Amino acid sequence: xxxxxxxxxxxxxxxxxxxxxxxxxxxxxxxxxxxxxxxxxxxxxxxxxxxxxxxxxxxxxxxxxxxxxxxxxxxxxxxxxxxxxxxxxxxxxxxxxxxxxxxxxxxxxxxxxxxxxxxxxxxxxxxxxxxxxxxxxxxxxxxxxxxxxxxxxxxxxxxxxxxxxxxxxxxxxxxxxxxxxxxxxxxxxxxxxxxxxxxxxxxxxxxxxxxxxxxxxxxxxxxxxxxxxxxxxxxxxxxxxxxxxxxxxxxxxxxxxxxxxxxxxxxxxxxxxxxxxxxxxxxxxxxxxxxxxxxxxxxxxxxxxxxxxxxxxxxxxxxxxxxxxxxxxxxxxxxxxxxxxxxxxxxxxxxxxxxxxxxxx
Amino acid sequence: xxxxxxxxxxxxxxxxxxxxxxxxxxxxxxxxxxxxxxxxxxxxxxxxxxxxxxxxxxxxxxxxxxxxxxxxxxxxxxxxxxxxxxxxxxxxxxxxxxxxxxxxxxxxxxxxxxxxxxxxxxxxxxxxxxxxxxxxxxxxxxxxxxxxxxxxxxxxxxxxxxxxxxxxxxxxxxxxxxxxxxxxxxxxxxxxxxxxxxxxxxxxxxxxxxxxxxxxxxxxxxxxxxxxxxxxxxxxxxxxxxxxxxxxxxxxxxxxxxxxxxxxxxxxxxxxxxxxxxxxxxxxxxxxxxxxxxxxxxxxxxxxxxxxxxxxxxxxxxxxxxxxxxxxxxxxxxxxxxxxxxxxxxxxxxxxxxxxxxxxx
Numbered sequence: 001x002x003x004x005x006x007x008x009x010x011x012x013x014x015x016x017x018x019x020x021x022x023x024x025x026x027x028x029x030x031x032x033x034x035x036x037x038x039x040x041x042x043x044x045x046x047x048x049x050x051x052x053x054x055x056x057x058x059x060x061x062x063x064x065x066x067x068x069x070x071x072x073x074x075x076x077x078x079x080x081x082x083x084x085x086x087x088x089x090x091x092x093x094x095x096x097x098x099x100x101x102x103x104x105x106x107x108x109x110x111x112x113x114x115x116x117x118x119x120x121x122x123x124x125x126x127x128x129x130x131x132x133x134x135x136x137x138x139x140x141x142x143x144x145x146x147x148x149x150x151x152x153x154x155x156x157x158x159x160x161x162x163x164x165x166x167x168x169x170x171x172x173x174x175x176x177x178x179x180x181x182x183x184x185x186x187x188x189x190x191x192x193x194x195x196x197x198x199x200x201x202x203x204x205x206x207x208x209x210x211x212x213x214x215x216x217x218x219x220x221x222x223x224x225x226x227x228x229x230x231x232x233x234x235x236x237x238x239x240x241x242x243x244x245x246x247x248x249x250x251x252x253x254x255x256x257x258x259x260x261x262x263x264x265x266x267x268x269x270x271x272x273x274x275x276x277x278x279x280x281x282x283x284x285x286x287x288x289x290x291x292x293x294x295x296x297x298x299x300x301x302x303x304x305x306x307x308x309x310x311x312x313x314x315x316x317x318x319x320x321x322x323x324x325x326x327x328x329x330x331x332x333x334x335x336x337x338x339x340x341x342x343x344x345x346x347x348x349x350x351x352x353x354x355x356x357x358x359x360x361x
Numbered sequence: 362x363x364x365x366x367x368x369x370x371x372x373x374x375x376x377x378x379x380x381x382x383x384x385x386x387x388x389x390x391x392x393x394x395x396x397x398x399x400x401x402x403x404x405x406x407x408x409x410x411x412x413x414x415x416x417x418x419x420x421x422x423x424x425x426x427x428x429x430x431x432x433x434x435x436x437x438x439x440x441x442x443x444x445x446x447x448x449x450x451x452x453x454x455x456x457x458x459x460x461x462x463x464x465x466x467x468x469x470x471x472x473x474x475x476x477x478x479x480x481x482x483x484x485x486x487x488x489x490x491x492x493x494x495x496x497x498x499x500x501x502x503x504x505x506x507x508x509x510x511x512x513x514x515x516x517x518x519x520x521x522x523x524x525x526x527x528x529x530x531x532x533x534x535x536x537x538x539x540x541x542x543x544x545x546x547x548x549x550x551x552x553x554x555x556x557x558x559x560x561x562x563x564x565x566x567x568x569x570x571x572x573x574x575x576x577x578x579x580x581x582x583x584x585x586x587x588x589x590x591x592x593x594x595x596x597x598x599x600x601x602x603x604x605x606x607x608x609x610x611x612x613x614x615x616x617x618x619x620x621x622x623x624x625x626x627x628x629x630x631x632x633x634x635x636x637x638x639x640x641x642x643x644x645x646x647x648x649x650x651x652x653x654x655x656x657x658x659x660x661x662x663x664x665x666x667x668x669x670x671x672x673x674x675x676x677x678x679x680x681x682x683x684x685x686x687x688x689x690x691x692x693x694x695x696x697x698x699x700x701x702x703x704x705x706x707x708x709x710x711x712x713x714x715x716x717x718x719x720x721x722x
Binding site (some may be wrong): 142 | 439446450451474478479480481482487503509510511513514515517518617
């Protein structure tokens with residue numbers, strides 16, 4: 001087991017990564033203010049892992065409420081959030097109770113936002129069961145839901161009390177989701193950690209074969225990179241935007257194709273290629289470097305081109321994105337491999353040309 | 362104009378109290394990150410004060426979105442909250458925009474929760490137009506909505522960038538609401554500020570006659586008392602519970618009668634009498650002191666007895682209250698006038714007897 005301290009002032013917490021953590025109630029019990037928890041999960045994860053997490057807690061005398069939601073990004077909305085509130089209220093969960101998210105990013109976002117807003121905030125613990133959730137949502141405290149007019153438009157920054165990332169839960173993860181999760185792992189290398197990128201290039205086969213040691217290392221190092229950035233910028237005003245490499249283009253792909261059609265990591269992979277290509281057009285990345293990015297993503301089995309929505313549609317979809325500031329399109333680009341940079345001087349013609357170049361079918 | 366600094370670490374802000382502040386855009390403009398604000402108000406307040414606040418902002422080049430909601434506690438719910446989200450999204454309010462609450466406590470709670478959760482948090486400014494909102498919601502950062510299963514069950518702690526309390530807005534306040542607001546003013550004296558309580562007893566007629574100087578002083582001193590408590594306990598784990606004097610009984614009255622039937626301050630007044638009576642039964646308040654509490658509330662024109670719901674109904678309604686911890690009923694009592702105390706050792710028989718004694722018709 002590896003542990004990582006996320007230093008966020010009074011809200012510091014520990015991420016624990018390793019095989020078999022799900023049953024380790026000893027890691028959770030000392031954090032409970034009251035022996036009352038609500039485990040929020042979904043219909044896919046529940047039959048696989050809910051009993052494994054709940055049984056040792058119950059054996060220790062904890063009152064465990066199970067809230068099992070439908071599975072899918074399309075349920076990350078106000079109606080599903082309200083199902084959690086209803087369950088908490090109907091079962092008289094108190095302010096000193098703890099909400100545990102058991103599942104992927106959608107469950108983490110929903111359960112975290114419920115925890116942030118139930119009785120103005122109760123304790124929250126994350127048990128992410130997808131690679132994406134383990135390397136992304138584990139750090140940063142982003143929680144929230146989608147709104148018909150935009151993704152993640154409603155939410156809160158809310159830190160968990162701890163995160164348990166059990167690599168054994170990845171054994172049941174669909175291949176496509178594993179690869180999508182690796183898109184975010186690669187991102188950390190690209191924006192700020194060249195040695196890690198080189199390690200990924202050298203250990204990609206082990207990661208794809210789900211070797212526990214390689215996964216544990218990749219998760220811990222991804223979280224460490226994210227934690228360093230987030231500690232500098234907890235509410236996303238500055239350097240934290242680096243984490244959005246490929247995400248502005250990626251969100252346009254997800255929205256344009258209808259949420260759930262492309263996985264988030266797949267859209268981010270194609271978006272990262274676009275960001276690399278735009279960086280090249282703006283003179284901060286060589287053609288060789290662009291090829292290196294494309295090659296790694298391709299080897300990972302990820303898309304390296306966006307869907308042909310048309311440049312104008314992309315631009316329209318990118319305009320409502322949260323990365324818009326004062327009417328200017330801020331984008332995360334690469335200033336060499338391993339060095340992300342936030343630029344607000346992007347030229348609309350370059351962006352358009354990039355989209356056209358990267359979205360051939 | 363009086364100003365009061367609320368010291369909450371990185372989230373410190375200033376409360377400005379006085380006559381005619383509504384038109385003082387010079388107090389707001391330096392706080393805007395972007396010249397884009399959304400003023401959230403209701404159909405009662407809008408015709409009286411919306412133009413007064415919006416016009417000078419527009420004259421200064423600020424883009425002002427007006428979100429006018431129906432008036433009433435029954436609209437403090439998810440559906441109305443969603444109307445705010447819709448308006449913000451349809452008008453492309455950015456993350457650097459500012460939400461301004463113009464109205465009473467319901468508007469402050471709704472707009473504040475929308476600000477806390479729109480794009481995971483945007484700037485928030487409060488312009489409270491009722492006495493209750495000026496002395497209560499101005500400090501503490503409580504925002505939220507009601508849920509069919511409980512009042513204020515969904516919400517967040519979220520601090521404003523500043524508060525403008527314009528005493529001129531109280532000139533149009535219905536008499537009944539003025540008196541209800543004074544219940545909270547009296548509360549501050551009772552729980553921790555005996556000299557202020559004596560000042561209120563001596564200046565009650567001026568307050569009821571809406572003299573600007575008396576109101577300004579009472580608002581500023583109420584906020585100062587609340588700010589001191591909140592600074593000690595921002596997320597309501599300990600001493601902040603003192604602010605709930607009369608509120609556990611009061612919430613039971615509001616819920617039992619149907620929200621909106623009794624004003625919050627009226628329920629708090631009756632609840633304060635019950636808390637005083639229970640304190641007497643538990644030996645921490647004299648009969649003379651109980652009479653002093655009752656006399657002041659009665660002179661203010663407030664109810665000094667609860668509605669006859671029956672003791673068992675009261676107890677049932679009090680059980681889901683947020684003041685319940687670990688199954689025990691924690692109540693704020695008085696240990697002498699000017700000295701509130703949180704007690705978890707309340708005896709159910711005493712509570713029952715108190716309800717029966719204080720709720721005769």
